[in-house]
Amino acid sequence: xxxxxxxxxxxxxxxxxxxxxxLIVLLSLTPPPDSLAGYALMRGAMGAVATWIFLPSLALTLxxxxxxxxxxxxxxxxxxxxxxxxxxxxxxEGGFVGIQGPMQEEARxxxxxxxxxxxxxxxxxxxxxERNTLWVxxxxxxxxxxxxxxxxxxxxxxxxxxxxxx
Numbered sequence: 039x040x041x042x043x044x045x046x047x048x049x050x051x052x053x054x055x056x057x058x059x060x061l062i063v064l065l066s067l068t069p070p071p072d073s074l075a076g077y078a079l080m081r082g083a084m085g086a087v088a089t090w091i092f093l094p095s096l097a098l099t100l101x102x103x104x105x106x107x108x109x110x111x112x113x114x115x116x117x118x119x120x121x122x123x124x125x126x127x128x129x130x131e132g133g134f135v136g137i138q139g140p141m142q143e144e145a146r147x148x149x150x151x152x153x154x155x156x157x158x159x160x161x162x163x164x165x166x167x168e169r170n171t172l173w174v175x176x177x178x179x180x181x182x183x184x185x186x187x188x189x190x191x192x193x194x195x196x197x198x199x200x201x202x203x204x
Contacts, residue, residue: 085142137171
């Protein structure tokens with residue numbers, strides 16, 4: 039079970055970080071909202087990457103990591119695992135608030151502007167802010183990978199009486 043969870047956690051992290059790198063590239067190639075057709079095409083692509091790659095990868099990484107901590111006492115006693123859990127929560131929250139939600143909403147609004155349902159001048163075009171958010175979350179995700187590989191002895195938590203064999 040431990041190897042399966044490690045595999046799933048690793049595959050989720052690969053997909054998550056790959057999706058973030060893809061979104062950074064797409065953001066750098068996105069034309070301004072004035073070029074509505076090109077802007078809508080790129081925003082639709084970003085919305086699809088956020089929905090079909092970023093979100094499932096984020097969920098897989100988080101669930102596999104939490105199950106690994108829950109099922110293996112050694113992880114519950116390791117300080118690096120708790121730091122990784124805390125930074126994982128930051129990636130999860132930042133992913134929803136700073137990436138998933140805004141990308142889907144802007145893709146939806148851009149498609150509506152292309153259909154003539156809303157004024158294109160109301161599109162945010164907050165490309166720099168989204169790119170900065172992605173870089174920060176990507177840096178935290180890299181920190182998580184570093185913690186998982188090197189497993190520094192940040193602090194060692196004492197074993198509880200319940201986790202000791204009888």
